[in-house]
Amino acid sequence: MKPVIETRQLGRFYGEGDTLVRALHQVDLQIEPGEFTAIVGPSGSGKSTLLQLMGGLDNPDEGTVLLKEKAISEMSGRELSDFRRDHIGFIFQAYNLIPVLSAAENCEYIMLLQGIPAAERKARVYAMLEQVGLKGKEQRLPNQLSGGQQQRVAVARAMVSRPDIILADEPTANLDSQTGMDLLDMMHELNRQQGMTFVFSTHDPKIMERASRLIHIEDGRVIGEQRRDEG
Amino acid sequence: MNLIFKLALRNIARNKRRTALTVLLISMTLALLIFSDGYMKAMSDVMIRSATRLYPGDAQIHQVGYRAEYDAELPVNSPDALLEKLQSHPLVQSYTVRTMDFGMVSSTANNLSVQVVGIRAESEAQVSKLKQSIVAGRYLSDDDAETQILIGTRLAEELEAKPGDRLVVSLNNYETQEIEQRLFRVTGIFKMNSKFFDEGLVFIQLPLAQQMLGLGSAIHEIAFNFQQETLSGDKSLAIWRELSIANNLAEGWKTLMPELASMIGMFDYSMFIVGGILFVVAILGVVNAMFMSIYERTYEFGVILAIGTRRLTIFKLIMTEGLMLCLVSLVIGAVIGTVAVLWVAHMGIDYGDMDFSGVALAEVLRPELRWQQFTELPFAVFLMTMLASVYPAIHAARIVPAKALHRSL
Numbered sequence: 001m002k003p004v005i006e007t008r009q010l011g012r013f014y015g016e017g018d019t020l021v022r023a024l025h026q027v028d029l030q031i032e033p034g035e036f037t038a039i040v041g042p043s044g045s046g047k048s049t050l051l052q053l054m055g056g057l058d059n060p061d062e063g064t065v066l067l068k069e070k071a072i073s074e075m076s077g078r079e080l081s082d083f084r085r086d087h088i089g090f091i092f093q094a095y096n097l098i099p100v101l102s103a104a105e106n107c108e109y110i111m112l113l114q115g116i117p118a119a120e121r122k123a124r125v126y127a128m129l130e131q132v133g134l135k136g137k138e139q140r141l142p143n144q145l146s147g148g149q150q151q152r153v154a155v156a157r158a159m160v161s162r163p164d165i166i167l168a169d170e171p172t173a174n175l176d177s178q179t180g181m182d183l184l185d186m187m188h189e190l191n192r193q194q195g196m197t198f199v200f201s202t203h204d205p206k207i208m209e210r211a212s213r214l215i216h217i218e219d220g221r222v223i224g225e226q227r228r229d230e231g
Numbered sequence: 232m233n234l235i236f237k238l239a240l241r242n243i244a245r246n247k248r249r250t251a252l253t254v255l256l257i258s259m260t261l262a263l264l265i266f267s268d269g270y271m272k273a274m275s276d277v278m279i280r281s282a283t284r285l286y287p288g289d290a291q292i293h294q295v296g297y298r299a300e301y302d303a304e305l306p307v308n309s310p311d312a313l314l315e316k317l318q319s320h321p322l323v324q325s326y327t328v329r330t331m332d333f334g335m336v337s338s339t340a341n342n343l344s345v346q347v348v349g350i351r352a353e354s355e356a357q358v359s360k361l362k363q364s365i366v367a368g369r370y371l372s373d374d375d376a377e378t379q380i381l382i383g384t385r386l387a388e389e390l391e392a393k394p395g396d397r398l399v400v401s402l403n404n405y406e407t408q409e410i411e412q413r414l415f416r417v418t419g420i421f422k423m424n425s426k427f428f429d430e431g432l433v434f435i436q437l438p439l440a441q442q443m444l445g446l447g448s449a450i451h452e453i454a455f456n457f458q459q460e461t462l463s464g465d466k467s468l469a470i471w472r473e474l475s476i477a478n479n480l481a482e483g484w485k486t487l488m489p490e491l492a493s494m495i496g497m498f499d500y501s502m503f504i505v506g507g508i509l510f511v512v513a514i515l516g517v518v519n520a521m522f523m524s525i526y527e528r529t530y531e532f533g534v535i536l537a538i539g540t541r542r543l544t545i546f547k548l549i550m551t552e553g554l555m556l557c558l559v560s561l562v563i564g565a566v567i568g569t570v571a572v573l574w575v576a577h578m579g580i581d582y583g584d585m586d587f588s589g590v591a592l593a594e595v596l597r598p599e600l601r602w603q604q605f606t607e608l609p610f611a612v613f614l615m616t617m618l619a620s621v622y623p624a625i626h627a628a629r630i631v632p633a634k635a636l637h638r639s640l
Contacts, residue, residue: 057537058633078541085539092636096534100241110538112234157538 002069003030004087004165004197005054011062012049012220023049024220026063031165034195036188038202038211046220047201048169054199055088055167056080068164085113089158091168096154097142103129103153104138110161128160129153132186148179155187165197172204181206235544239551246524250556253520257560258567260513261612265568266575267505268608269598271498273576280460281593282491283484285423286359286432288327288454289463292474292481297451303332304405306449308477317455322462322470325357326455330440334402336382336433338390345386345433347402349440358454360593361421361434368394368419376436380415383429384422392417400433406445413443424591464492506611513612514619521553521623532627533635546628553620560616561609572598 010027013020024046031037031054039047052058053065056072065072067083075083084090097106107125116124129138132152142150151171158166171187172180188210191198200207208214216224243250283289292313297305307313310328317326330349335342352371356362361381362370371379380398382390392398396417404411415435423429441448457463463483474481485492525532532545579595 052633052636055537057636058631078543081536081539081541083539084537088539090534090537092534092537096530096636098238098531098535100238100245109234109535113539113541113544 001032003032003066004068005029005031005199006066006069007050007054007063008066009063010050010053010060010065012046012053012058013061022220024053024060027217027220027222029054029215029222031197031199033164033197034191035213036191036198036211037213037215038200038207039215039217040202040208041217043203045217047217049220050217051167051169051199051201055090056084085110085161087164089161089163089166091151091154091158091166091171093170093173097150097157099142102139102141103134103145103149103156106142106153107157107160110157114161124160125156128156131190132156133182146179148175148183151175151179151183152186155183155190159190159194159196163196165199168198168200170202170204171200172202172207177206180204184210235548235551239548239555242524242528242548243552243555246527249520249523253517253556254560254563256513256516256520257557257612257616258564260509260615261561261564261609262568262571263509264506264608264612265565265600265604266571266598267502268604269568269572269600270575270596271502272601273596273598274592275495275498276460276599277592277594277596278491278495279464279484281591282488283460283463284358284360284456285364285425285591285593286361286428287484287487288358289456289460290454290481290483291487292453292455292479293451295478295480298487301331301333301451303330303403303444303446303451306330306446306451307453308479310450310453312477313453313474313479316473317453320470320473322457322468324456324458325354326453327351327354327358328437328450329355329452329454330437330444330446330449331451332402332440332444334400336386336390337399337401338392338396340391341389343386343389346431347400347440347443348432348434349437349444350434351437355434358456360423364421364423365419366422368417370419371434371436372418375416377439378414378416379418379436381419381421381434382417383432384420385426385430386433387417387420389430394419400435400443402440402443404443404445406447411443411445413439424593510611510615514615517553517556517616517619518623521549521620522626524552525549525623525627529630529635532630533632536630536632537636542628545630546624549624549627550617550620553616553624557613557616561612564612565605565609568604569600572600572604 007027007029010024011022012024013022015021027050039050041047053060056065056067068087072080098109101109104125107128108121111121111124126138129135132155134149134152137145137149145153172183175183184206187198190196202208212228214226215222292307294305294307317323328351332347333344334347336345366384371381380400382392387393390398394417398415398417399412400415401410401412462468464485466483471481536545576597579597581595582592
C-alpha cells in the first residue's frame with residue numbers, strides 16, 4: 001500500500017553556531033492509509049515540528065517530505081495550499097475555528113475553497129455536524145459553544161472535506177477528561193468506519209491506548225515504534 | 232455571498248471601535264480635503280475679485296510702454312475705436328476710462344505725494360467698487376464737479392481732512408509745462424482696506440484731470456470687466472488681440488498683477504502640501520489599524536493557511552477589508568465635508584481689515600463646493616486607502632503557518 005505521507009532523513013534546525021538546536025534529526029517515517037497513529041514523546045521532543053513538516057506548514061532543513069509520493073519541496077506555494085486543502089485535515093490544540101463564522105460555515109469553508117456546489121456542501125456539513133453530536137448547533141458562533149463542542153466542530157471541519165489524512169496536535173489537551181474521551185471515541189469510530197488516516201501528537205495515555213501505531217520520539221529522533229492490530 | 236466578502240464584512244464588524252476609528256480617520260481626511268479645497272477656491276476667487284474689481288478692473292488697455300514708467304505723455308491710442316469695440320463685445324460687462332499722474336495734495340496740515348486719477352463717475356462705478364467704498368461724505372456727482380475730490384481714509388488722516396475741507400492738488404501740465412494747481416473740497420472719503428489705495432490715490436472728475444494735465448481728450452487707461460471674472464485669466468481669448476491695436480496693449484490681471492497671480496498659484500501648492508500631510512497621517516493611521524487587525528488575527532491566518540487557503544486569497548481578503556472601510560469612509564467623509572462647507576459658507580468668514588500680500592478681501596469668504604471635491608478627491612483618498620492596505624495585505628499573505636500556529640501545531 002502506498003504511504004499517504006513519507007519522510008526521508010527529515011531534519012529541522014533552529015538557531016545557528018553554538019546555539020543550533022536540532023528539533024528533528026534524520027526522521028524516516030511512512031504513514032499508511034487507515035492508520036490511527038500517535039506520535040508520543042515529552043515536551044520539546046519534536047512532535048509538533050514533525051507534524052508541521054508532515055503537513056507542509058514548514059520547510060525542512062534536511063531531507064524530504066513526500067505527500068502521496070510527491071515531494072513538498074517540488075510544489076509551488078499554490079500547489080501546496082491546494083494539496084493541504086484537498087488531502088490533509090488539521091485539528092489544532094486550541095480549536096482554532098474562524099470566530100466570525102458559524103459552526104456550519106467553519107465546516108463549509110474548505111469545501112467553498114474546493115468549489116463544491118452549495119447543496120452538496122450543506123448536506124455534508126449538516127451530516128458531519130450531526131455525526132459529531134452538534135445537531136441543532138450549526139448556526140452557533142464558536143464563542144457560543146463550549147470547548148468540547150468547538151473541538152468537535154474542528155474535527156468535523158477537518159473531516160468534512162474527506163481528506164486522505166488528518167493531522168491532530170494534542171487535540172484533547174485543552175479538554176476535560178470525559179470530553180476528551182468522547183472526542184477520541186468519535187475520531188476512533190470515524191477511523192474504523194471510514195478508514196480515515198489519523199496522526200496525533202500527544203501525551204494523552206488514552207490516545208496512546210487506542211492508537212494502532214505508536215511512534216516514540218525524543219530529542220528530535222525516532223527512538224521506537226509499536227504497532228497494534230487494533231487500537 | 233462571496234466567501235471573501237462575507238469574511239471581510241464580518242471581520243470589519245468584529246472590532247467596532249477600531250473600525251469606527253479607522254473610518255473616522257479616512258472620512259475626516261476626505262472631509263478636510265473637501266473643506267480645504269472649498270476654502271482655497273473661495274479665497275482665491277475672493278482675492279482675485281478683491282484685487283481686480285475693487286479698483287483696477289479685470290483687464291486694462293494702455294499704450295505700449297506706458298506701464299513701464301507711467302509716462303503721462305503716452306496716452307491710449309484711438310480710444311474711441313477701442314471703446315466702440317468694448318461697447319459691443321459679448322464678453323465685456325462694463326468699462327471705464329481714466330487719466331493718471333503723480334502730483335501733490337496739500338491741506339493745512341500736510342503735503343503729500345499721491346496718484347491723481349481722473350475718472351468718469353458713472354462708468355467708474357460700473358467697473359470698480361469706489362462708489363461702494365465711500366465711508367464718509369458722498370461719491371462724485373455733477374454738482375460742483377470742478378471742486379470734487381475723493382480721498383482714502385489713510386490719506387484723510389494724514390491730511391487731517393474731512394468731507395467739506397479744502398485741499399489743493401498740484402499736477403504737471405504737459406501742454407504748458409507749468410505746475411497746475413486747483414482748489415478742491417473733499418467730497419467723500421473711501422476705504423478699500425488697502426494701504427496703497429487708501430493712502431496713495433485721489434479721484435477727481437475726468438474732464439478736470441485732462442484739463443489740468445493739458446491732455447485734451449486723451450486718457451491713460453481703459454479698464455474693463457468681463458461678464459465672468461474667470462475669463463480675465465484666460466490668455467487664449469481673442470479679445471486680447473482684438474483690443475491690442477494701434478500700439479495699445481490689452482492685459483488681464485495675471486499680467487497686470489503678477490505677484491497676485493503667483494500667490495494664487497501658491498494656493499495650489501498649499502493645497503498639495505495640506506493634502507500631502509493629511510495623506511501621510513491617514514496612510515500611517517490606516518496601515519496601523521490594518522496591522523493591528525492582522526496581528527490580532529495572526530493565529531487565525533495561520534489556521535486558514537494551514538487548511539488550504541491560498542496566499543492570494545488572504546491578500547484579497549485584507550484588500551477587501553480595506554476597500555469596504557474605504558467605501559464607507561468616502562460616503563461619510565463626503566457628507567461631513569459637504570456639511571462643513573455649506574455651514575461655513577452660510578456663516579461666512581469675514582477677515583475684516585486684514586490684507587493678504589497687500590490685497591484686502593473685499594468680501595466675506597464663503598467656501599465653495601465643486602465637482603472635483605466629489606470625484607478627484609475621493610478617488611485620491613480611495614487610492615491612498617488601497618495603497619495603505621497593500622503592505623498589510625502582503626504581510627498577511629506571507630504569514631508562515633508554522634510560526635503563526637506556534638502555540639499549537
